Amino acid sequence: MADDRHEAMQAVAAEIRGCTLCDLHLSRTKAVPGAGSSSADILFIGEGPGFHEDRQGLPFVGRSGDYLNDLLKLIHLDRDAVFITNVVKCRPPENRDPLPVEIATCKPYLDQQINLIDPLVIVTLGRFSMARYFPGGKITQIHGKPKIENGRAYIPLFHPAAVLRNPDLRPVMEADVNQIPSILEDMRQKRAAGSKPPESAGDDAPPPQQLSLF
Numbered sequence: 255m256a257d258d259r260h261e262a263m264q265a266v267a268a269e270i271r272g273c274t275l276c277d278l279h280l281s282r283t284k285a286v287p288g289a290g291s292s293s294a295d296i297l298f299i300g301e302g303p304g305f306h307e308d309r310q311g312l313p314f315v316g317r318s319g320d321y322l323n324d325l326l327k328l329i330h331l332d333r334d335a336v337f338i339t340n341v342v343k344c345r346p347p348e349n350r351d352p353l354p355v356e357i358a359t360c361k362p363y364l365d366q367q368i369n370l371i372d373p374l375v376i377v378t379l380g381r382f383s384m385a386r387y388f389p390g391g392k393i394t395q396i397h398g399k400p401k402i403e404n405g406r407a408y409i410p411l412f413h414p415a416a417v418l419r420n421p422d423l424r425p426v427m428e429a430d431v432n433q434i435p436s437i438l439e440d441m442r443q444k445r446a447a448g449s450k451p452p453e454s455a456g457d458d459a460p461p462p463q464q465l466s467l468f
């Protein structure tokens with residue numbers, strides 16, 4: 255079962271690496287499917303790959319990645335124990351915000367990853383992943399406040415890069431991260447009691463077919 259899940263995750267990653275469904279493929283060096291455990295209890299979702307991620311094909315490397323590693327250490331986790339990905343898998347040029355059409359086109363890949371991993375906790379990092387679960391939410395107002403639905407917790411956090419740009423946010427970010435273990439334990443108990451997240455419409459859908467240019 256775990257092997258099947260790992261293989262299915264590898265298949266999704268292979269599709270992502272060859273994907274040409276939106277224009278972000280034109281400027282990417284490498285697509286960044288995500289990294290970590292296919293059976294992780296915690297899934298982190300950021301915005302999109304940056305310069306270093308695009309070069310290495312890995313999520314959250316460079317300064318933001320180092321800071322994310324530090325945050326994980328605070329709660330005695332390392333990267334192998336979680337899964338880390340983004341709402342778009344290819345770098346937007348000059349690190350601009352991903353466009354709505356790019357997020358929508360890439361969404362089936364993230365949906366598939368979530369359905370395969372089936373995490374107890376989803377942590378959003380920054381505005382674009384937050385908008386998926388907290389539409390209209392403002393990060394300054396809702397950061398660190400979990401939403402619990404059917405045995406899964408959704409926790410909105412600041413993006414690590416935003417905290418690096420504004421060091422005043424560090425204590426806030428670290429307090430928010432320090433809550434994760436107790437929320438995870440609560441979700442374990444709820445899941446053991448039979449609470450299960452619904453499979454949302456479209457989450458099982460395969461990625462859209464490649465569009466012919468002709």
Ligand code: SF4
Nearest residue numbers: 273276279343344360
């Ligand atoms: S849909 Fe996603 S994986 Fe495909 S080219 Fe766009 S950003 Fe990359």
